[in-house]
Amino acid sequence: MVQAIVTDIEGTTSSLSFVKEVLFPYSARHLRDFVHTHGQDPAVRRLLDEARQVDGGAREDGPLVDTLLRWIQEDRKIGALKGLQGLLWEEGYRRGDFQGHVYEDAARRLREWHGRGLRLYVYSSGSVQAQVSLFRHTAFGDLTPLFHGYFDTRVGGKKEVASYEAIRRELGLPPTKILFLSDVREELDAAAAAGLRTGCLARGEGPPVDPGPHPVARSFDDLPL
Numbered sequence: 028m029v030q031a032i033v034t035d036i037e038g039t040t041s042s043l044s045f046v047k048e049v050l051f052p053y054s055a056r057h058l059r060d061f062v063h064t065h066g067q068d069p070a071v072r073r074l075l076d077e078a079r080q081v082d083g084g085a086r087e088d089g090p091l092v093d094t095l096l097r098w099i100q101e102d103r104k105i106g107a108l109k110g111l112q113g114l115l116w117e118e119g120y121r122r123g124d125f126q127g128h129v130y131e132d133a134a135r136r137l138r139e140w141h142g143r144g145l146r147l148y149v150y151s152s153g154s155v156q157a158q159v160s161l162f163r164h165t166a167f168g169d170l171t172p173l174f175h176g177y178f179d180t181r182v183g184g185k186k187e188v189a190s191y192e193a194i195r196r197e198l199g200l201p202p203t204k205i206l207f208l209s210d211v212r213e214e215l216d217a218a219a220a221a222g223l224r225t226g227c228l229a230r231g232e233g234p235p236v237d238p239g240p241h242p243v244a245r246s247f248d249d250l251p252l
C-alpha cells in the first residue's frame with residue numbers, strides 16, 4: 028500500500044505549455060530588470076554569485092544576465108538560475124500576471140489522497156520557491172496545504188538514482204511505499220532503480236511520451252490509488 032506520493036510538475040500536475048510558454052518566457056522578459064532592481068538583495072546576490080561560479084566568466088551583472096538568458100533558452104537545470112527564476116516568478120504570481128496551472132484531475136486527486144492520509148511531495152527542477160508559488164496561486168486556490176514537502180535539484184538531478192535514494196531517506200519509508208509520478212522516462216527509470224514505485228503520465232500534450240516499462244496514466248484519474 029502506497030503511503031507517499033512524490034510528483035513531478037511539468038507534464039504531470041501541470042501543462043508543459045504553462046512552463047514552456049508562460050513561465051520561461053516571463054523570466055526571460057523580466058530577468059534584466061529584476062537583477063537591476065534586486066541585484067543587491069542578499070538572496071539575489073548569493074544566487075548571482077553562484078551563477079558566476081558556474082559560468083566561470085562574467086564578472087559584471089550585465090554579461091552574467093546574458094549567460095542566464097542563454098541558460099533559459101537551453102532549458103538548463105542550473106540551481107542558481109532556478110533560484111532566480113523562482114524569486115522572479117513569485118513577484119509575477121503576486122502581481123496576478125499569471126496563475127499556477129494545475130490540471131483539474133490533479134487538483135482533485137491530490138485533495139482526495141491528502142484526505143486519505145497519503146503524504147504528498149513535489150520533486151521538480153524548478154526551485155522549491157517556484158514549486159510553492161505555483162501551487163499557492165492556482166485556479167483551485169492554495170494547494171500548498173496538501174503537500175508535506177518539496178524537493179528540487181539541491182537533492183540531485185532528476186535522472187540520478189542517488190536523488191531518489193536521498194528522497195526515500197528523507198521520507199523515512201520503504202521505497203515500495205513511495206510512488207513517483209512523472210512524464211519523463213529517464214526520471215522514472217532512476218526512481219525505479221532506487222526501488223520506488225512509478226507511474227508515467229502521458230497526457231497527450233507535446234511530443235509522445237515514452238513510458239518504457241512504467242505503468243501509464245493519461246491523467247491522475249487513471250492511477251489505481
Ligand SMILES: CSCCC(=O)C(=O)COP(=O)(O)O
Nearest residue numbers: 036037151152153157158161
Ligand atoms: C515549478 S514550475 C517551473 C519548473 C521548472 O523551472 C523546470 O525547469 C521544470 O523542470 P523539470 O525537470 O522538473 O521538468
Ligand SMILES: [Mg+2]
Nearest residue numbers: 035037038210
Ligand atoms: Mg515533467
